Amino acid sequence: MTSLLVIIVLVLLAVALWQLTKIFDLTQVGSSSDDSQVASDNDNNVQGYIMFGFLAFIYIFTIYGLLKWGNLALHTPASEHGSLVDSLMNITWVLIFTVQIITQGLLYWFSFKYKGNKDKKALFFADSNKLEAIWSIIPSVVLAVLILYGLYAWNNIMFVDKDEDVIEIELYAQQFKWTARYAGQDNVLGKANVRLIEGINTLGVDMSDPNAQDDIIVSELHIPKGKKVHFKMRSQDVLHSAYMPHFRAQMNCVPGMVTEFAFIPTYTTAEYRELPFMVEKIANINKIRAVKSAELVAQGGTALDPYTFDYLLLCNKICGASHYNMQMKIVVDSPAEYKKWLSEKTTLSQDIKAAAAAEKTAEGAESTKDSTSAVNDTVKAVIDTVKAVVAKVAMK
Amino acid sequence: MSAEAHDHGHDHEHEHHHKETFITKYIFSIDHKMIAKQYLITGIIMGIIGIAMSLLFRMQLAWPEESFKIFNVLLGDKFAPNGVMANDIYLALVTIHGTIMVFFVLTAGLSGTFSNLLIPLQIGARDMASGFMNMISYWLFFLSAVIMVASLFVEAGPASAGWTIYPPLSALPQAIPGSGTGMTLWLVSMAIFIASSLMGSLNYIVTVINLRTKGMSMTRLPLTIWTFFVTAIIGVISFPVLLSAALLLIFDRSFGTSFFLSDIYIAGEVLHYQGGSPVLFEHLFWFLGHPEVYIVILPAMGLVSEIMATNSRKPIFGYRAMIMSVLAIAFLSTIVWGHHMFISGMNPFLGSVFTFTTLLIAIPSAVKAFNWITTLWKGNLQFNPAMLFSIGMVSTFITGGLTGIILGDSTLDINVHDTYFVIAHFHLVMGISALYGMFGGIYHWFPKMYGRMLNKNLGYIHFWVTAVCAYGVFFPMHFIGLAGLPRRYYTNTNFPLFDDLQNVNVLITTFALIGGAFQLVFLYNFFSSIFYGKKAVQNPWRSTTLEWTTPVEHIHGNWPGEIPHVHRWPYDYSNPNHDVDFVPQNVPMKEGEEVLHH
Numbered sequence: 001m002t003s004l005l006v007i008i009v010l011v012l013l014a015v016a017l018w019q020l021t022k023i024f025d026l027t028q029v030g031s032s033s034d035d036s037q038v039a040s041d042n043d044n045n046v047q048g049y050i051m052f053g054f055l056a057f058i059y060i061f062t063i064y065g066l067l068k069w070g071n072l073a074l075h076t077p078a079s080e081h082g083s084l085v086d087s088l089m090n091i092t093w094v095l096i097f098t099v100q101i102i103t104q105g106l107l108y109w110f111s112f113k114y115k116g117n118k119d120k121k122a123l124f125f126a127d128s129n130k131l132e133a134i135w136s137i138i139p140s141v142v143l144a145v146l147i148l149y150g151l152y153a154w155n156n157i158m159f160v161d162k163d164e165d166v167i168e169i170e171l172y173a174q175q176f177k178w179t180a181r182y183a184g185q186d187n188v189l190g191k192a193n194v195r196l197i198e199g200i201n202t203l204g205v206d207m208s209d210p211n212a213q214d215d216i217i218v219s220e221l222h223i224p225k226g227k228k229v230h231f232k233m234r235s236q237d238v239l240h241s242a243y244m245p246h247f248r249a250q251m252n253c254v255p256g257m258v259t260e261f262a263f264i265p266t267y268t269t270a271e272y273r274e275l276p277f278m279v280e281k282i283a284n285i286n287k288i289r290a291v292k293s294a295e296l297v298a299q300g301g302t303a304l305d306p307y308t309f310d311y312l313l314l315c316n317k318i319c320g321a322s323h324y325n326m327q328m329k330i331v332v333d334s335p336a337e338y339k340k341w342l343s344e345k346t347t348l349s350q351d352i353k354a355a356a357a358a359e360k361t362a363e364g365a366e367s368t369k370d371s372t373s374a375v376n377d378t379v380k381a382v383i384d385t386v387k388a389v390v391a392k393v394a395m396k
Numbered sequence: 397m398s399a400e401a402h403d404h405g406h407d408h409e410h411e412h413h414h415k416e417t418f419i420t421k422y423i424f425s426i427d428h429k430m431i432a433k434q435y436l437i438t439g440i441i442m443g444i445i446g447i448a449m450s451l452l453f454r455m456q457l458a459w460p461e462e463s464f465k466i467f468n469v470l471l472g473d474k475f476a477p478n479g480v481m482a483n484d485i486y487l488a489l490v491t492i493h494g495t496i497m498v499f500f501v502l503t504a505g506l507s508g509t510f511s512n513l514l515i516p517l518q519i520g521a522r523d524m525a526s527g528f529m530n531m532i533s534y535w536l537f538f539l540s541a542v543i544m545v546a547s548l549f550v551e552a553g554p555a556s557a558g559w560t561i562y563p564p565l566s567a568l569p570q571a572i573p574g575s576g577t578g579m580t581l582w583l584v585s586m587a588i589f590i591a592s593s594l595m596g597s598l599n600y601i602v603t604v605i606n607l608r609t610k611g612m613s614m615t616r617l618p619l620t621i622w623t624f625f626v627t628a629i630i631g632v633i634s635f636p637v638l639l640s641a642a643l644l645l646i647f648d649r650s651f652g653t654s655f656f657l658s659d660i661y662i663a664g665e666v667l668h669y670q671g672g673s674p675v676l677f678e679h680l681f682w683f684l685g686h687p688e689v690y691i692v693i694l695p696a697m698g699l700v701s702e703i704m705a706t707n708s709r710k711p712i713f714g715y716r717a718m719i720m721s722v723l724a725i726a727f728l729s730t731i732v733w734g735h736h737m738f739i740s741g742m743n744p745f746l747g748s749v750f751t752f753t754t755l756l757i758a759i760p761s762a763v764k765a766f767n768w769i770t771t772l773w774k775g776n777l778q779f780n781p782a783m784l785f786s787i788g789m790v791s792t793f794i795t796g797g798l799t800g801i802i803l804g805d806s807t808l809d810i811n812v813h814d815t816y817f818v819i820a821h822f823h824l825v826m827g828i829s830a831l832y833g834m835f836g837g838i839y840h841w842f843p844k845m846y847g848r849m850l851n852k853n854l855g856y857i858h859f860w861v862t863a864v865c866a867y868g869v870f871f872p873m874h875f876i877g878l879a880g881l882p883r884r885y886y887t888n889t890n891f892p893l894f895d896d897l898q899n900v901n902v903l904i905t906t907f908a909l910i911g912g913a914f915q916l917v918f919l920y921n922f923f924s925s926i927f928y929g930k931k932a933v934q935n936p937w938r939s940t941t942l943e944w945t946t947p948v949e950h951i952h953g954n955w956p957g958e959i960p961h962v963h964r965w966p967y968d969y970s971n972p973n974h975d976v977d978f979v980p981q982n983v984p985m986k987e988g989e990e991v992l993h994h
Contacts, residue, residue, distance in 0.1 A: 044777065256671075
């Protein structure tokens, strides 16, 4: 319906404008000279005023956008380095808006002011070393400052000090889901390779590596507030990108290599939800969802769940048809909650043993029974194993 | 060099007496003017396809998973059952839209058209150095366009790994259906396209170096020729690298090599690939990919400089600074490719280097922008449609270029990388700007191409609606990018977090549809004016460059008699030594006339 309306409006607009050009054409009847399609003084005058109008449009649209959509942009960063990023961003924005307002102003103001007519002659002004020096040097100086600040921040963010006390977590990407592996007691991740993927060892962890014994695999990421988390990222199939916008963190996951990114979370999920801007944002989103729900219910559908904020890990590198739905919830806990959550998890080696034991029982049962029930039992055992795997993978 | 070379032009002088058949005149033509028109028409047709695709996926983004009859009509039952666009065809549409617009419209359609048309005409040559190679260049381009369009009809769908075709996604049909035959055709099409582009570029370079007429020194070349010349050089340097990347990818796909692939487990099995790296592909791709941005925008800058000077009735401000900045941009463009890869997993130290080189590009860009603005100052501005598009180009180039300071800075790129912020940035700075340059060029040189005038009032409507819509589409897009919305998402309804962006998406799509619809005004104007436009006079814009000294009716060899000699630079507008407000390049200096510029 909306589209039909849009199309009708478009057609009407087109017709209206077409009629307008006809009028323009009619005003030129009699001037059969060959330069009728070259701008006349009248055209210059009209277009000059429209230039000025367009400048007003740009300014007004900019202000309108800032007021109306300014609050959509990501707000308070939830990581320590995030405030460094945001302050550089703000400085850059001030620069950008200043330059934008001045240059667009000059461009369209000159267009308006110097609109031509037949009696005028332009000023022959071919070059000026002074002017050109000014607008080479000023951008150079400004950019030098930005570059230095940027590099300072970049080096702080990207280079992880080897001696630092960090929590090692592996982020594992595949079409179209994320998995996380915790390094366990020893805080060293076991070796892994996709060639070792087998059964419930879906990440290809090398179980002969002593460091791998206490590794824990989960599908929801928990990290503690105030502690540096060092992510090591892998992908098993195509390029993915681990994008955690609220933490100002992003790194590609590349098959065949391990990439890394580290940050210190500064707000727990509960705290971040309570920040005033977030309270407002959630309320706004829920208002939008309530309207949508009402529509859905009216059409006989089910209402949408109300929204509560959670940090998210999104995939931000095209990775296949369901790229648009590859996400994982991130929970920032207080250190105590985090410790408790992690201690409740079983390690991968325990899971593998349990799975093997389940299989063995099934096999043992099979040998003592006649063939018909053996088939039933095998099916049952397989189902159990699958259930265990599913439970493991989908563990909340 | 040019002084001796000009005489060779006379060898061709009598060629136009040859009998021309329909085929040699309109199809397998070796006349640069006809080849330019062939490039333009092919480019326009590809542009219609590319822009129509963007409108389709914009509709999906504004009204996700809603049923539209037009989807079903255009995409068929397989890709739009009941009129709802499927997620894999969405990715195919964005991929092919990007490929077509970047390569087929803004590289071949823009540079191919105007380099071919203007290089011989503006330097005073009878044709390109090799007319035959020029013809082959066009027909290879045509072939690659046909293959690209044909790939749309492959059963599993066309290439859908994004226009950057990063492996492994582009290498493995298991990963996405479009990486089967669709991707093969994409690669074949691009390989042919590159061959075409290289032949064209070599021809442009040789022609500019060797065939300039007497008196046409390098510092008397119009800025259009300078930008075409430099663009051709960047093309020759960087396109072969993409060709090698494409070939290695073909090897990986078809012959089991491991240049870009390693340690892959997909669809339940481990693949044999070992030791390759997708990051290597990214380096090779962007070694072309970034210069490509300048291959697109430099010719537009040249056209705009020329149109602005003519219509301001003033010399372009800082002619030598403009040349220097083009050279600086060209040089820097080849050493900044890594800014597309800050978070690709390459060593962060490299990120620092690329941040430095990238932000340096802002300096020559700023020089150009300020020089254009100063060209308007105290001018006698003639608002022909071409002039409007030129002013619009400077405007969008500034708006889009400024956000490059954010994306070029590795620290800031972390959070806006691959979001809609990037889309807003590059569409303004190279998409819309280059398109404006192209439109400006078409409005300005249409009389030279077809001997008739475009309707100016339709031109005014075309420009103003496009200008409002371009800002209407891409300005709000910055905000949804800053909100963290990733690009290439079929819909964002799976993220309640982004629910508040939906209204903005509707607004963007509305502007896009209106803007898209108004391109029909241009198409009508263009095609009807070819046949019914007002007859053009020889020099309708009262311009100084040599192409306007040729007769309105095209002849093979361009000038009926002697090739004109050049006595002055191309920007003698409102020269105080003369009473008329423009002095063409072939007018000898008056006795005692001083050169008033550097």
